[in-house]
Amino acid sequence: MSSPKKPFRVIIVGGGLVALTAAHILSKADIEFVILEQHEDLLPEIGSLLTLWPPTFRVLDQLGVLSAVQPVMSKVNAGITMSADDGTIYSQIEPNATVEPNHGYSIQVTHRPRFIEALHRTLPEDVKSRIKLNKRVVSVNVSDEEASVECADGTTIKGSIVIGADGVHSRTRQCMQALAEGKPPPDKAKSPFVSTYRMLFGNIPIPPGLGRGINYECSTERVSTQLVTGETQAWLGIYEALDKPTSERIRYTDEDKEELIQKYEHLYTAPGYRFRDVYPTHTGRVGLINLEEGRVDKWSWKRVVLVSDAVRKLEPHAGLGYNSGLADMVVLTNKLRNLLKTDPSPTTKQLELVFADYQKDRLRDESTVHTMSIRRARQTAWLTPFNRIMCKYIAPWTHFAYIGLVYIWGPVVSRVPVLEWLEETSLPKTHHVPYKYYPLLDGSRNSFSKDSRSNHWSIYTGAAAVAAALTAVGFRYYRRV
Numbered sequence: 001m002s003s004p005k006k007p008f009r010v011i012i013v014g015g016g017l018v019a020l021t022a023a024h025i026l027s028k029a030d031i032e033f034v035i036l037e038q039h040e041d042l043l044p045e046i047g048s049l050l051t052l053w054p055p056t057f058r059v060l061d062q063l064g065v066l067s068a069v070q071p072v073m074s075k076v077n078a079g080i081t082m083s084a085d086d087g088t089i090y091s092q093i094e095p096n097a098t099v100e101p102n103h104g105y106s107i108q109v110t111h112r113p114r115f116i117e118a119l120h121r122t123l124p125e126d127v128k129s130r131i132k133l134n135k136r137v138v139s140v141n142v143s144d145e146e147a148s149v150e151c152a153d154g155t156t157i158k159g160s161i162v163i164g165a166d167g168v169h170s171r172t173r174q175c176m177q178a179l180a181e182g183k184p185p186p187d188k189a190k191s192p193f194v195s196t197y198r199m200l201f202g203n204i205p206i207p208p209g210l211g212r213g214i215n216y217e218c219s220t221e222r223v224s225t226q227l228v229t230g231e232t233q234a235w236l237g238i239y240e241a242l243d244k245p246t247s248e249r250i251r252y253t254d255e256d257k258e259e260l261i262q263k264y265e266h267l268y269t270a271p272g273y274r275f276r277d278v279y280p281t282h283t284g285r286v287g288l289i290n291l292e293e294g295r296v297d298k299w300s301w302k303r304v305v306l307v308s309d310a311v312r313k314l315e316p317h318a319g320l321g322y323n324s325g326l327a328d329m330v331v332l333t334n335k336l337r338n339l340l341k342t343d344p345s346p347t348t349k350q351l352e353l354v355f356a357d358y359q360k361d362r363l364r365d366e367s368t369v370h371t372m373s374i375r376r377a378r379q380t381a382w383l384t385p386f387n388r389i390m391c392k393y394i395a396p397w398t399h400f401a402y403i404g405l406v407y408i409w410g411p412v413v414s415r416v417p418v419l420e421w422l423e424e425t426s427l428p429k430t431h432h433v434p435y436k437y438y439p440l441l442d443g444s445r446n447s448f449s450k451d452s453r454s455n456h457w458s459i460y461t462g463a464a465a466v467a468a469a470l471t472a473v474g475f476r477y478y479r480r481v
Contacts, residue, residue, distance in 0.1 A: 005344070005345040006146070006160075006345075007032055007344070008031065008032065008160045008340055008344060008345065008346075009032045009033065009034070009158075009159035009160050010026060010031060010032065010033035010034075010159060010160065010161055010162075010163055011033070011034055011036065011147065011148075011149055011157055011158075011159040011161070011162045011163070012033060012034070012035045012036065012162075012163045012165055013036050013137045013149065013162060013163070013164050013165060013166045013170075013171065013172045014035075014036070014037065014038075014164070014165040014166030014167060014170075014172075014310075015035050015036070015037025015038075015039070015042050015131060015133070016037075016165065016166075016167060016308075017050070017112070017115070017116060017119070017322050017325070018165050018307060018308040018309075018322065018325040018326060018328070018329060019035050019037070019165040020035075020042070020116060020119045020120060020123075021059075021063075021119060021326055021329060022035075022163070022165065022307075022329045022333075023035060023123055023127055023130070023131065024063045024065065024119070024122070024123065024127075025059075025063065025329055025330070025333050025419065026333065027123075027124065027127045028062075028063060028419070028422060029333055029336075029337050029421070031333070031336065031337070031340070033130060033159075034130050034131075034132060034157060034159070035130060035131045035132065036132050036135035036137055036149065036151065036157065037131065037132065037133050037134075037135060038134070038135060038136035038137070038152075038166075039133065039134070040133050040134050041133070042116060042120060042131070042133070043113045043116055043117070044112055044113060044116075046201070046202075046284065046285045046286070046287040047111050047112055047113045047203055047284065048111075048112050048201055048203075048235065048287070049109055049110075049111070049112070049201075049228055049235040049237075049316075050109065050110050050111070050112045050115055050319075050322060051076075051107065051108070051109050051319025051320075051322075051323075052073070052107070052108050052109070052110065052319075052322070052323065053107065053319075053320075053323040053413060053416070054099065054100075054103035054104060054105035054106070054107070054413055055103075055323065055327070055413055055416035055418070055435075056322070056323050056326055057105040057108075057426075058104075058105070058418050058424060058427055058435075059326060059330060059418055059419060061424055061425060061426045061427065062418060062419050062422035062423065062424050062439065063419075063422070064122075065118070065119065065122045066426055068118045068121065068122045069110070069115060069118045069119070071118075072110050072111065072114040072115055072118055073108040073109070073110050074108060074109050074110065074212065074213050074229075074230035074231045074232075075096055075106045075107070075108050075213050076095055076096060076106070076107045076108065076109060076213055076214075076215055076228075077094060077096060077211070077212070077213035077214060078092060078093065078094050078095075078211070078213070078214045078215070079092070079093045079094075079095055079214075079215045079217070079401065080092050080214060080215070080216050080217070080270075080271075081217050081218075081219065081380075081391065081395070081396075082216065082217070082218045082219070082268060082270075082271070083218065083219065083220065083268065083392075084218035084219055084220040084223065084224060084225055084267040084268050085220050085267070085268070086268070087218075087268040087271060087272075089271070090219075090391060090392055090395070090396050091395055091396035091401065093399075093401045093402060093405075095107055095401075095405060098402065098405050098406060099405060101430075101431065101432055102406070102410060102431060102432045102433040103410070103413055103414070103431055103433055103435075104427045104428045104431035105427075107319075109215075109228060109230060109235075109319075110230070111203070111230070111233065111235075134153070135151045135153070135155070135157075136151060136152040136153075136171075137149045137150070137151055137152075137166070137171050137172065137175075138150055138151065138152050138171070138185070139175055139185050140162055140172060140175035140176060140179065140185070140304060141179075142162075142179060142301075142302045142303045142304060142348075144347075144348055145348075146158055146159065146160060146303070147159055147160065147161055147162045147302075147303040147304060149162060160303065160345075160346075161303045161304070161305065161351060162303065162304045162305070163305055163306075163307060163332070164176065164304065164305070164306040164307065164310045165306075165307050165308055165310065165325075165329075166310060167308075167309045167310060168191070168193060168292050168309045168310075168313050169191065169249065170306065170309070170310035171185075172304065172306065172310060173192075173296065173306055173310050173311075174186060174189040175304075176298075176300075176301045176304045176306070177189075177298070177301075179301060179302075179304070180298070180301045190247055191247045191248075191249060191292065192247075192294060192296045193247065193292035193293060193294040193313045194245045194246070194247050194292065194293060194294055195242060195245060195246055195247070195290035195291055195292050195293070196241060196242060196245045196291070196293065196315075196377075196383075197239050197240060197241055197242065197290075197291045197315065197377060197381060198239075198240055198242060198250075198252075198288065198289065198290045198291060199237055199238065199239050199240075199287075199288070199289060199291050199316070200237060200238045200240075200257060200260050200261070200286060200287065200288045201235065201236065201237040201238075201286070201287050201288075201289075202235075202236050202237075202279075202282040202283075202284070202285070202286040202287070203233060203234070203235055203236070203282060203283050203284055204227075204233070204234050204235070204236050204278055204279070204281045204282050204283065205233060205234065205281055205283070206229050206230075206232075206233065206234045207227075207229075207234065207270065207273055207277075207278050207281075209272065210227075210229050210234075210270055210271075210273075211229065212229055212230065212231050213229060213230065213231070214228070214229050214270075215228045216228070216269060216270040216271075217317075217380050218267060218268045218269055218270075219379075219380045219381065219382060219388075219391050220267065220381075220382070221382050221388070222240065222241040222381055222382065222383065223238065223239065223240045223241065223264060223267070223381050224238075224239045224380040224381040225237065225238050225239075225264070225267050225268065225269045225275060226238075226239070226269075226317075226380075227269040227270045227273070227278065236269065236275075236278060236279065236282065238260060238261075238264055238267075238275065239291070239317070239377070239380065239381045240260065240264070240381070241381055241383060242290070246290070249290075250290055252288040252289070256288055257286055257288045260288065261275070261279060265279070291315050291316065291377075292313040293313055293314065293315050293370075293373070293374065293377075294312070294313055295311060295312040295313075295366065295370065296310075296311050296312075299311050299355065299358070299359040299362075300352070300355035300356070300358075300359065302348050302351070302352060303348055303351055305332065305355045305358070307325060307328040307329055307332065308321075308322075308324070308325025308326075308328055308329075309321065309325065311328070312324065312366070312370070314369070314370065314373040315373050315374065315376070315377040317373070317376040317377045317380060318372050318373045318376040318377075320369055320372065320373055323416075324369060327362070327416050327417065328358075328362060330417050330418065330419055331358050331361050331362055331417055332355075332358045333419065334417065334419065334420045335354045335357060335358055336354060337420075337421065338420075339351075339354050361417075364415075365412050365415060368408065368412050369412065372404075372408065372409065372412075379391050379395070410433060413433075414433050414434065414435050414436060415435075415436045415437075416435075416437075417436075417437045418435075418437050418438065418439060419439065420439060420440040421439065421440065421441075422439055423439055423441060424438065424439050
């Protein structure tokens with residue numbers, strides 16, 4: 001007589017934002033799981049800025065936590081691009097005047113620790129108990145019927161699959177790649193990502209005279225500053241291009257931070273404020289990190305699958321990271337849930353097909369997302385003469401930010417999936433741009449092909465609009481010469 005099969009169980013490595021949101025998602029899907037976080041606390045050591053897209057609010061609404069996170073959010077009412085050298089304003093935009101009517105929700109920012117606290121507070125107590133702290137994963141093992149991880153404290157955790165949500169330096173990814181190559185897990189592995197910039201960041205009170213909900217970005221050669229005001233606080237940053245791109249992991253010292261601050265204290269951060277005027281008001285610790293960029297080719301192997309920063313790293317100017325990682329979990333959970341409805345104990349082959357399908361789905365908009373991230377970074381901290389010309393002349397004269405919101409960013413937003421089985425209650429019915437996906441409460445895929453085609457046409461229209469705008473710039477430049 002065969003022994004009864006074990007219930008399907010997910011092991012999530014990493015306890016960051018995407019993993020905490022996954023706890024909400026998997027508990028709503030009635031999928032058993034455990035989260036292993038290597039630190040003794042879920043809160044980051046240094047609080048930083050977090051940006052949320054409209055589709056992310058749709059999922060938070062489905063999870064029943066939208067009302068809990070809204071008090072810690074701030075709308076981005078304006079974006080102002082300036083010269084970091086002399087404070088000249090290059091361009092201004094009110095993004096949510098376009099985004100909110102088009103997509104139902106606005107672009108909003110929050111303090112990362114407060115958002116984490118809201119996500120954790122809204123978890124049921126029995127779900128919170130599945131989050132295990134001080135569990136540093138050192139190795140991953142896979143057999144035909146299960147997966148397991150070994151932790152530094154000597155414990156072994158067994159389950160059906162392993163989801164690596166453990167960030168840019170993912171130990172899960174390192175172990176998965178070693179398993180695929182038939183090698184032992186390395187003590188130290190070279191990062192698949194490359195850093196072109198580094199960022200110094202901290203938190204400050206809102207400087208007197210500055211409005212709420214404004215993103216100030218000040219640009220010059222190879223460096224930029226950013227000051228974002230929320231409702232109750234502000235966030236401050238310096239982005240500097242490295243002497244040469246690197247894949248090395250660098251831990252900066254307090255002396256490194258002080259050297260960078262003194263080097264750029266003269267740069268503007270907002271109208272009437274240089275860095276030296278606002279930095280002394282900072283509260284808490286200040287961070288200095290390299291900003292990795294890139295994407296890995298292989299997202300899964302047998303019973304191991306990767307999500308979020310373990311598979312892609314986006315430069316933070318465009319605020320795409322958490323939103324992309326959440327979309328990973330949405331797509332992966334939709335597919336896992338559908339598989340488990342037909343087979344509660346799927347084989348490794350079945351899981352491999354689901355993981356491959358997940359990667360295929362997520363890759364559809366990956367190139368556009370990476371391009372937006374890369375160009376946004378270089379348009380603010382200029383690496384080339386074209387970056388400078390784009391920031392100072394082309395973007396302001398062509399209203400390029402508006403064109404990008406409507407014809408490039410907008411179509412990507414409209415194609416972001418939601419959880420198929422949970423009701424959505426707060427999306428305004430009057431949003432102008434239809435989404436491709438809505439909850440499947442009747443059990444069939446709710447994909448509006450007509451709306452999808454209209455979004456593709458928008459991309460072509462946007463290309464034409466950009467071409468026309470660039471032509472206009474050419475004429476205007478010719479007339480000035």
